[in-house]
Amino acid sequence: MGGSGKTSVAKAIYNKVYSSFESNNFIGSVRETAKELNGKITLQERLLSDILKPTKVEVGDADRGIILIKERLGSKKVLVIVDDVDDVDQLTALAIRSDSFGPGSRIIITTRDRHLLELLEVDSIHLTQEMKEKEALELFSWHAFHNPCPDSGFLKLTRRVVTYCGGLPLALEVLGSFLFKGSISHWESTLKKLEKFPDDKIHKILKTSFDALDENQGDIFLHISCF
Structure with missing residues (x-):
């Protein structure tokens, strides 16, 4: 991914x-x-x-x-x-x-x-894995608070963002930097928006995998997504 x-x-x-x-x-x-x-x-x-x-x-x-x-x-x-x-x-x-x-x-x-x-026929293949919750929470916090832990009052919101990102490092870094120094109301409105419209930078990176499919594979993917 x-x-x-x-x-x-x-x-x-x-x-x-x-x-x-x-x-x-x-x-x-x-x-x-x-x-x-x-x-x-x-x-x-x-x-x-x-x-x-x-x-x-x-x-x-x-x-x-x-x-x-x-x-x-x-x-x-x-x-x-x-x-x-x-x-x-x-x-x-x-x-x-x-x-x-x-x-x-x-x-x-x-x-x-x-x-x-x-x-x-390479010697070995390593698959990158989604980050575990603890690791994801720390990575996001470094970008959102410049600390390894969330600021007081932001723990629940931070967990919501981490759940939304699904352990994807890029999403954690992008959203953490975007929410840096934001108010609680700003965080809440951003999360509501993200539920309907994903961040452009994250969407562009994820879309690369879809764009790499040929036309037939793309059609199959869309049928699976719809049904």
Whole structure:
């Protein structure tokens, strides 16, 4: 699910272990970048230039880019995180294979598509889980009150918001920041509104999964939702 914390988990791992590698690179927003004109070439150049800096690498052609990645990075112990992938061609363009980089290298891929990972025969798959109530309450409170616990008088309302968010980290963060320093009446009116109209930012992220369906799958999804 969008907003479940895949990118946040990947960033946390990156920040914790990057110093153990000869070179490292976090390639974010792969799905969006790949849609652009020469998007795959942009991704290739970003990977090569970030790892080989201060050298700036221009590949010119996607096929040549794959060869350059294997030649220039094939002996390096690297940490590469490829974030928000939705097509195996994006990984092919970045030469994301177990034998493309030097011994000890680690590759982490975040995606909504489990089948894509199975096609690559990755070593392991980790599914992000919805936050438990205690964790969700703390995350929301940090954004809404800048404390790990709700302010006096807001506990019931906070629990209502957490229940509404269903353990989704993105929703907890967005609504927590929106309600920061708001009055009780403001919180109550916001909750009433959210019951009818979801927050635009949250809705946009969740809708990404629906938009990724083809027309037939989308129709099936809508029929299931209606009936």
